[in-house]
Every structure is written in structure tokens, then in C-alpha cells.
Amino acid sequence: MNKDITFLVAGGDLRQVYTAKKLAENYKVYAAGFDNNIIDFGNAIYTDYKMQLPELVDYIVLPLPASINGVFINAPFCRNNIPISALAPLLKNGGTVFGGKIDPSTMKIFSKCGIDTVDYFEREELNILNAVPTAEGAVQIAMEEMATTIYGQKVLVTGFGRIAKVLVKILKGLGADVTITARKYSDLSWAEIYGCKAVHTSVLDDAISGYDLIFNTVPAVILDEKRLERIKSNTLVIDLASKPGGVDFDTAGRLGVKVVWALSLPGKVAPVTSGEIIACTILNILKERRYTDE
Structure with missing residues (x-):
């Protein structure tokens, strides 16, 4: 274990637990933002929401998303709010904060303290690898929701x-x-x-009625009222797009079209893999910085 490099993994869902465990295989890691220490953090050192650490850390790892409101850390497993501003004093000079989907308010809090922030969600390798649990989770939902096999079904996927x-x-x-x-x-x-x-999107109106299952990956309303009216009544729609989604949900509800909006699937269906992907992405960033410094 390299005890010369220290991390604080703060807040988040189960992905953060496995991020901490993966990093703790080789580095000294503190984990905070969970209400009790029943969770197995591996070699990581559990600390409560007050984060009274015995030392300053080199890096802080925030969850995905880093914050919900730009004031508190996103910490769904902690009953107490953890202010983002409480993190800055825990970093060594020259330390870095990593986080996913870091909003401008969160970034501003750290920039005022002269702290560098890096959004790991913008990394291509993370998004490529995250596509695997997302796709597997989407198929899992289809299998649970449909009364038929996927074999032989006519499936439409929007976007590529x-x-x-x-x-x-x-x-x-x-x-x-x-x-x-x-x-x-x-x-x-x-x-x-x-x-x-x-099928080109421009002619989708005429073709959309022929599918049993539709997966949307486009982050814009591609399944509007006109298209929803044309799909079969028993067609299942699984929307994988981030907010605002790719479906006119109000119209779908009115028409009785079954839609599952499957957000944040990696953290729900494969938190171990997703957490390890985050950890490896952070380590990739640090390796690149080291090579740049050299």
C-alpha cells in the first residue's frame, strides 16, 4: 500500500463504496457520507459525516452527481447534510477534487479556495465502460417487463x-x-x-408502428405525440436518456403507452463494476498528470 498518497471518498451511493474499496487496494483511503460502518469498505477507513480526519488528504472523490443542489454533497445514505464547503479544509495544498457532473456552484466553492476540480464523468473511457452496465440493465428491465422473450422481437433503438x-x-x-x-x-x-x-429519423413516423420494444438513447424528445400515437398499444418503451429524456411522458401516460425511464442504471444494476470504473478513471487521470509533469 502506498501510504504517501491519501484519498477521501465522500458521499454517494454504493458506487462510492466500491470506488473507495478499489482505491484502498493500493492507497490510504478514508470513506465518509454513510450513516454507519456496517458497510464493508475493504481497506478503506470509515469516518462519519463530520469527517474529522487525522490528516489532510491529497485527493477528494465526490460522487456522481457530485451534488444535487450545489450546497451539499450528494449523500443519499447519510441522514445529515454534508456541506461542500466543509471539504476544502481537508485538502493539502495543491490537492484536487474529483467528482461526476460537477455543477457550477460546486466548482465555484472550490475555485474560491484555489482548489482544482476534475470531472471524471467527462472522461471518454468512463463513458465507454459505463455503457456496458447501462445496456445490460436495459435488457434486464425489458426481460422483467415483457411477457415474451426478446428472441424474435422487433426492436427499435434510437440513436447509435x-x-x-x-x-x-x-x-x-x-x-x-x-x-x-x-x-x-x-x-x-x-x-x-x-x-x-x-432507418433515418426523418422517415421514422412511417416506420415506428412495427416494433414490439423501443430503446431510446437520444437526450431529446424524439418520441413525441405524433410518434407515440403510431406505436402499437403493447409496445414497451425504455428510455435510457438523461434528463429531460427522449419521450413525451405526459402524452405516453394519456395514451397508455408503457414507458420505463431508466436513469443511472450503472449504479443500480452493477455498483461494483461502476465504482471500480470510477476508481480506474481517476487513476488514469493521475497517471496522465504525472507523465505531463515529467
Whole structure:
């Protein structure tokens, strides 16, 4: 263990627990933001929400998202609010704060203290690897919600980004008849290479009625009233897009279309993997900084 480098992992859900455990395999790690020490933090040292540490730390790791309101740490497993401003005095000079989806208010609190913040959610490797638990979680939801197998079903996937690419591999492996809809012709070409049918978004209105299952990955309202009115009454829609989502939810409810808005799937279905991905991403950043300094 390298005791010369210290981390404080503060707040968050189970992903943060496994982030702390992974980092603690090689570094000295304190973990805070959970109401009791029943949780197994591995080699990490549990401390309560007051975070009375015996030493200053080199790095602080905040959750994803780092804060809900820009004032307190996002700590759903802690009954007490933990002010973001309480973290600055815990850092050594030159220390860094890592966090996911760091909002401007949180960033401002640290910048006033001259503390560097790094948003690990902006890292490409994290988003690529996170696509795996997201896609697996989406398929799990489909299996739980549908009264049929995925095998043989006509499935539409909107968009062809990271999540869609992983999702397609799983769906094709399960024997689904998969169609991709996208605006970019390059995406449609890649979809065909992946063994899928391809429909340009401009003609989706005429094609959307033929699917049993729809996965949306586009963070814009692509399933509007006109399209929702045309899908089959028993079609299941699983929205994987971040807020505001890709479905007109009010209209879907009025029409009786079943929609599952599946947010933050990595933390829900695979917190161990997701936490380890965060830890490895942070270590990648530190390696890059070390090489740059050299």
C-alpha cells in the first residue's frame, strides 16, 4: 500500500463504496457520507459525516452527481447534510477534487479556495465502460417487463452512440430483430455493419408502428405525440436518456403507452463494476498528470 498518497471518498451511493474499496487496494483511503460502518469498505477507513480526519488528504472523490443542489454533497445514505464547503479544509495544498457532473456552484466553492476540480464523468473511457452496465440493465428491465422473450422481437433503438452500440451486441446475441434510427448517415452505415436494419429519423413516423420494444438513447424528445400515437398499444418503451429524456411522458401516460425511464442504471444494476470504473478513471487521470509533469 502506498501510504504517501491519501484519498477521501465522500458521499454517494454504493458506487462510492466500491470506488473507495478499489482505491484502498493500493492507497490510504478514508470513506465518509454513510450513516454507519456496517458497510464493508475493504481497506478503506470509515469516518462519519463530520469527517474529522487525522490528516489532510491529497485527493477528494465526490460522487456522481457530485451534488444535487450545489450546497451539499450528494449523500443519499447519510441522514445529515454534508456541506461542500466543509471539504476544502481537508485538502493539502495543491490537492484536487474529483467528482461526476460537477455543477457550477460546486466548482465555484472550490475555485474560491484555489482548489482544482476534475470531472471524471467527462472522461471518454468512463463513458465507454459505463455503457456496458447501462445496456445490460436495459435488457434486464425489458426481460422483467415483457411477457415474451426478446428472441424474435422487433426492436427499435434510437440513436447509435456508445450505449446503443453495446446494447445492439446484446440484443443481436439474444436473437432480436434490431433496427437503428439515427440522423447521421454515418451512424446508419455503422448500424448496418453491426448487422442491424437502418432507418433515418426523418422517415421514422412511417416506420415506428412495427416494433414490439423501443430503446431510446437520444437526450431529446424524439418520441413525441405524433410518434407515440403510431406505436402499437403493447409496445414497451425504455428510455435510457438523461434528463429531460427522449419521450413525451405526459402524452405516453394519456395514451397508455408503457414507458420505463431508466436513469443511472450503472449504479443500480452493477455498483461494483461502476465504482471500480470510477476508481480506474481517476487513476488514469493521475497517471496522465504525472507523465505531463515529467
